[in-house]
Amino acid sequence: MTLKKLNYLFASWPFFFLILFLADCIAQQEAGRERDFTYQNGILLIKVYIWGEVESPGEYEVPENTDILELISKAEGPTGHANLSKVKITRRLNATTNSAKLAHYEKENSSKVFKKEIIEVNIKKILNKKEFYDTVPILQPNDVVRIPKNTWSKWETVIRVVSQLAIVAQVWYWYSRAD
Numbered sequence: 611m612t613l614k615k616l617n618y619l620f621a622s623w624p625f626f627f628l629i630l631f632l633a634d635c636i637a638q639q640e641a642g643r644e645r646d647f648t649y650q651n652g653i654l655l656i657k658v659y660i661w662g663e664v665e666s667p668g669e670y671e672v673p674e675n676t677d678i679l680e681l682i683s684k685a686e687g688p689t690g691h692a693n694l695s696k697v698k699i700t701r702r703l704n705a706t707t708n709s710a711k712l713a714h715y716e717k718e719n720s721s722k723v724f725k726k727e728i729i730e731v732n733i734k735k736i737l738n739k740k741e742f743y744d745t746v747p748i749l750q751p752n753d754v755v756r757i758p759k760n761t762w763s764k765w766e767t768v769i770r771v772v773s774q775l776a777i778v779a780q781v782w783y784w785y786s787r788a789d
Contacts, residue, residue, distance in 0.1 A: 662757035663692035691763035
């Protein structure tokens, strides 16, 4: 071996150790990654998420075949500002999901990284029917349920801001008149 090759070899050894260290970190991360489901007492539990106008939003582990109404109940119910007629479920598409939907999605959205399906649910309509259990969507692992605010809550915010501005204007008026 020439002296030039030996110098190159000794100069590049930290790079090789860095590569080995990064490969080990990635392997540990893959091994420690959480699953989308767990078994507890022989029951399959899946992770789902609920956001928006519920009393306790967050991540929940629920039994397989849990429907959206059960998840809302587990999250302590909707708030007074919930718009139950426009609830959305965001679901990731994968190979086990309806392959026709996935193929259509890939054709239409080839530039997107994540493939998802958004399901709109009218909870008000479901609850007003006498036999509603056939139309209630069953949740799947990693579903995200979002319950938006109703129109009144938006108006309430506008009214609150306008009233605070009126108070400031009134104080300014009385202050400027005192001089």
